[in-house]
Amino acid sequence: MSWHCPLPTRDLLPGYVTLSHLYKKFGELDAVKDVDLSIARGEFFSLLGPSGCGKTTTLRLLAGLEELDAGEISISGETVATVQSSIPPEKRGVGIVFQDYALFPHLTVFANVAFGLYGMNKEIIKSRVQEMLTLVGLQNSGGQYPHELSGGQKQRVALARTLAPCPSVILLDEPFSNLDAELRDALRLETKEILRASGSTVILVTHDQEEALSLSDRVGVMNGGHLEQVGTPYEIYHQPATRFVANFVGKADFFRATIREGQVVSNIGSFPLLSPYDALEGEVDLMVRPDDVTLTPDPLGTGTIVEARFLGGDAVYRVALPEQTYLHSQRMSANLLDVGSRVLVEVNLPHVVIFPRR
Amino acid sequence: MNTQGHPPSVNQGKRPSRLLPLVLYVTIALVVLPVLVVASSLLHPSLAVWTHLGQTILPLLLQNTAVLLVGVSLGTLVLGTSLAWLITAYDFPGRDKFRWLLVLPMAIPAYVMGFIYMALFDFAGPFHTLVRSVWGAQAYFPPIRSGGGAILVMTLTLYPYVFLLAKAGFEEQTGSHFEAARALGSSRARAFFALALPLARPSIAAGVALAAMEALADFATVRYFNFPTIADGILRVWHGLMDLGAASELAGLLAIFSLLMLLFEQKNRGRTKYYQTRGRLPGLPETRLVGGRGLLAALFCAFVLFASFGLPVGQLLMWAGREIANITPPVMATYVELAMNSILLATIAAILVVLIALVVASLSRLKDKKSLQSLARLVTIGYAIPGAVIAVGILLPLSFIDRSINAFTSAWWGFTPGLLLTGSLVGLMYAYIVRFMAIAYSSVDASLEKISPNTVLAARALGANAQRVMFAVQLPLITPGVIAGAVLVFVDVMKELPITVMMRPMGYDTLAVWVWQMASESLWTSTAIPALIIVLVGLVPIKFLLDASSSRTEKQTSQILMRKDH
Numbered sequence: 001m002s003w004h005c006p007l008p009t010r011d012l013l014p015g016y017v018t019l020s021h022l023y024k025k026f027g028e029l030d031a032v033k034d035v036d037l038s039i040a041r042g043e044f045f046s047l048l049g050p051s052g053c054g055k056t057t058t059l060r061l062l063a064g065l066e067e068l069d070a071g072e073i074s075i076s077g078e079t080v081a082t083v084q085s086s087i088p089p090e091k092r093g094v095g096i097v098f099q100d101y102a103l104f105p106h107l108t109v110f111a112n113v114a115f116g117l118y119g120m121n122k123e124i125i126k127s128r129v130q131e132m133l134t135l136v137g138l139q140n141s142g143g144q145y146p147h148e149l150s151g152g153q154k155q156r157v158a159l160a161r162t163l164a165p166c167p168s169v170i171l172l173d174e175p176f177s178n179l180d181a182e183l184r185d186a187l188r189l190e191t192k193e194i195l196r197a198s199g200s201t202v203i204l205v206t207h208d209q210e211e212a213l214s215l216s217d218r219v220g221v222m223n224g225g226h227l228e229q230v231g232t233p234y235e236i237y238h239q240p241a242t243r244f245v246a247n248f249v250g251k252a253d254f255f256r257a258t259i260r261e262g263q264v265v266s267n268i269g270s271f272p273l274l275s276p277y278d279a280l281e282g283e284v285d286l287m288v289r290p291d292d293v294t295l296t297p298d299p300l301g302t303g304t305i306v307e308a309r310f311l312g313g314d315a316v317y318r319v320a321l322p323e324q325t326y327l328h329s330q331r332m333s334a335n336l337l338d339v340g341s342r343v344l345v346e347v348n349l350p351h352v353v354i355f356p357r358r
Numbered sequence: 359m360n361t362q363g364h365p366p367s368v369n370q371g372k373r374p375s376r377l378l379p380l381v382l383y384v385t386i387a388l389v390v391l392p393v394l395v396v397a398s399s400l401l402h403p404s405l406a407v408w409t410h411l412g413q414t415i416l417p418l419l420l421q422n423t424a425v426l427l428v429g430v431s432l433g434t435l436v437l438g439t440s441l442a443w444l445i446t447a448y449d450f451p452g453r454d455k456f457r458w459l460l461v462l463p464m465a466i467p468a469y470v471m472g473f474i475y476m477a478l479f480d481f482a483g484p485f486h487t488l489v490r491s492v493w494g495a496q497a498y499f500p501p502i503r504s505g506g507g508a509i510l511v512m513t514l515t516l517y518p519y520v521f522l523l524a525k526a527g528f529e530e531q532t533g534s535h536f537e538a539a540r541a542l543g544s545s546r547a548r549a550f551f552a553l554a555l556p557l558a559r560p561s562i563a564a565g566v567a568l569a570a571m572e573a574l575a576d577f578a579t580v581r582y583f584n585f586p587t588i589a590d591g592i593l594r595v596w597h598g599l600m601d602l603g604a605a606s607e608l609a610g611l612l613a614i615f616s617l618l619m620l621l622f623e624q625k626n627r628g629r630t631k632y633y634q635t636r637g638r639l640p641g642l643p644e645t646r647l648v649g650g651r652g653l654l655a656a657l658f659c660a661f662v663l664f665a666s667f668g669l670p671v672g673q674l675l676m677w678a679g680r681e682i683a684n685i686t687p688p689v690m691a692t693y694v695e696l697a698m699n700s701i702l703l704a705t706i707a708a709i710l711v712v713l714i715a716l717v718v719a720s721l722s723r724l725k726d727k728k729s730l731q732s733l734a735r736l737v738t739i740g741y742a743i744p745g746a747v748i749a750v751g752i753l754l755p756l757s758f759i760d761r762s763i764n765a766f767t768s769a770w771w772g773f774t775p776g777l778l779l780t781g782s783l784v785g786l787m788y789a790y791i792v793r794f795m796a797i798a799y800s801s802v803d804a805s806l807e808k809i810s811p812n813t814v815l816a817a818r819a820l821g822a823n824a825q826r827v828m829f830a831v832q833l834p835l836i837t838p839g840v841i842a843g844a845v846l847v848f849v850d851v852m853k854e855l856p857i858t859v860m861m862r863p864m865g866y867d868t869l870a871v872w873v874w875q876m877a878s879e880s881l882w883t884s885t886a887i888p889a890l891i892i893v894l895v896g897l898v899p900i901k902f903l904l905d906a907s908s909s910r911t912e913k914q915t916s917q918i919l920m921r922k923d924h
Binding site: 090092102115116118 | 532534535537538543544553556557559643
């Protein structure tokens with residue numbers, strides 16, 4: 001006898017999980033402020049932000065582990081939490097993988113995975129647990145105890161345990177942060193494969209931008225309890241909506257500039273204003289990513305390399321420009337440039353992001 | 359080099375003396391000796407004694423001991439665990455006060471709580487009288503002079519052991535375990551029974567084992583309630599019949615019960631390291647109980663506190679008031695003498711115990727061998743052995759030595775010096791040392807453990823010689839632990855009853871002995887003032903306990919509670 005989850009539907013039906021104007025206070029602190037979000041069925045969504053930005057609180061509100069102060073949460077068309085009423089966590093059909101995995105130390109791996117299948121037919125439980133353990137590559141570890149497992153194995157068990165009862169949404173709370181770098185990369189990919197195959201709707205909470213950008217269909221960047229921007233990884237990186245997002249995701253240099261009659265004038269040069277900024281006028285800031293800056297050795301160039309950091313495949317240069325202006329450039333390291341040499345600096349203009357000065 | 363992580367010997371460089379390990383071995387042997395003596399009496403059972411015991415009191419003693427053990431274990435388990443869960447997982451009016459108030463009953467020894475309940479609920483007591491006046495003379499009132507009464511009283515004074523350890527067990531759990539269970543579809547109730555309770559089980563079991571050890575050691579309370587157990591049997595055959603043979607056979611039997619409890623406790627303690635590993639992660643989620651439910655929770659705690667502390671202390675204060683109203687100078691002088699005796703014994707014992715603990719703990723670190731430290735830990739065995747058993751284990755060899763000395767002197771010089779060891783404070787102090795070594799040792803050992811080997815090396819690298827390392831580094835670091843150990847021993851000796859009753863020199867009465875004697879004769883008002891002093895002194899270690907448990911570590915709490923390290 002065996003049992004499977006209802007056939008996965010990764011139809012990206014919008015509005016599968018919706019958070020409407022969520023607020024949560026801890027004492028005087030606004031942990032979550034007016035968070036408004038809609039996640040599609042089968043989507044892999046990440047909440048990215050520094051520690052204390054409210055991303056974990058948002059996740060806990062979604063799971064029913066905290067009660068909200070305002071707003072509404074619905075999953076699959078059903079309202080699960082408002083200020084007045086809240087469906088308890090055990091009835092929401094939401095699975096969580098915790099940062100510390102929260103494996104039950106007194107139960108075997110098998111019993112851990114079986115925990116959420118409580119009350120089902122013994123045979124079904126057995127086959128389902130075995131299926132889950134096989135899925136995460138631990139088919140022979142059912143009899144072990146959590147303290148006998150490595151960090152990576154614990155993470156896999158936690159995933160199997162969460163998937164076993166077929167949750168409608170899977171929440172991952174920094175699930176890779178307790179692993180060392182090498183294992184982390186491998187497990188990220190593996191986890192994504194498993195979750196993709198299961199067709200699950202996934203919400204990942206992380207402070208690691210690389211993790212969010214590489215795994216997700218869409219990313220929401222949070223700061224101070226507020227959602228700063230929601231978009232695809234490309235949009236988050238190349239079209240940051242706020243200075244915070246620009247700074248938090250990837251490296252960026254900022255320059256003061258003035259826009260007059262469709263012309264941008266700045267320390268790094270002047271150029272015509274491009275869309276979508278046509279309407280801007282006056283004092284602005286320009287944001288330039290190091291990978292949008294090209295350096296060409298040129299004895300007559302305006303830039304001087306003052307620092308070179310070798311990163312393996314790439315090298316990052318700090319370039320001095322006239323008027324005490326500095327700019328970073330990330331280039332392939334095959335043709336390493338010397339500190340002190342003169343370079344011609346070119347910026348990929350369509351990639352320059354312009355923020356009106358407050 | 360220093361691979362085991364112990365502080366290196368201060369004598370590094372010099373050849374360690376051969377004498378020092380010998381001192382260590384002899385000290386350990388002397389502390390363990392009484393237990394061995396009693397155990398060996400089981401190896402050579404006297405058929406005549408056992409036949410006699412078997413035909414007379416033994417079946418009853420065994421049955422009562424078993425009933426008491428089961429009753430007190432269940433009682434403390436249910437009361438201690440439910441209170442701990444209520445305090446940890448819920449928020450209700452007064453919760454933060456109850457968190458420490460509920461520990462106070464530990465200050466009241468069972469032999470004090472016992473006679474107060476006796477006075478209150480016996481036929482002539484106020485409650486029984488009230489029931490009769492309302493429902494008539496035939497009205498049913500549960501008899502307090504019974505096993506049930508003894509179990510009730512001991513549960514009320516011993517539940518804090520389970521409460522404190524269960525609380526530590528719950529508090530040490532990672533909150534995400536409980537939340538993961540909820541997210542996997544468990545109700546609160548199932549998450550409690552499938553998760554929180556099993557995870558705290560090692561701590562709870564250790565607490566129950568400690569409560570059970572105390573119940574085994576008690577002879578006074580069960581005697582008030584006319585429910586003789588093995589501990590009571592030992593005192594009866596010793597006092598009534600002066601039959602050391604029978605006493606030692608019974609003591610051996612009781613020692614087996616105690617060692618089983620000890621094994622049970624130790625086995626469970628070892629597990630906590632897998633089960634309770636919260637570190638800095640958030641703990642169990644708290645649920646706020648509002649309205650009637652919050653009130654109900656507060657009322658439950660208040661009722662337990664009233665029954666286990668408010669009522670007995672209130673009654674003692676009432677009696678004390680009556681006593682003070684017509685106190686006479688001779689009675690006053692008696693109380694002063696009793697208090698002086700108690701303080702003298704407790705002070706000498708505290709100093710001796712702490713000194714020996716220091717000697718054993720530091721000598722066991724002379725070599726970088728874990729085995730030596732495990733061996734040294736044997737000195738803590740006394741905390742699990744009932745006082746009556748230790749007394750028998752010491753009386754047997756000491757009275758043999760006394761008799762030999764007297765035989766020797768009378769043969770050679772024609773005079774007998776009398777009972778040099780058993781008739782003086784020597785035997786009594788020896789017994790205190792065995793019984794209370796664990797409290798002092800765990801305290802001293804823990805503070806020595808805190809001195810990292812590098813601290814000493816750093817001091818030496820900075821040019822300090824051995825003396826300076828000792829006075830400028832090691833002693834200041836261990837002083838708090840040494841003082842705490844001494845205070846705890848002092849308090850326990852003040853409260854101690856069975857050893858003092860059996861081994862005190864003739865006519866040398868202490869507060870505890872006086873309370874027991876007066877209570878046995880139902881002279882309630884005469885017990886009040888000495889009993890109150892004992893309760894007051896007993897409040898001191900509770901402060902230590904609460905300081906330790908507020909830092910939320912199971913290990914620290916249990917070091918004081920269990921009188922034992924690891």
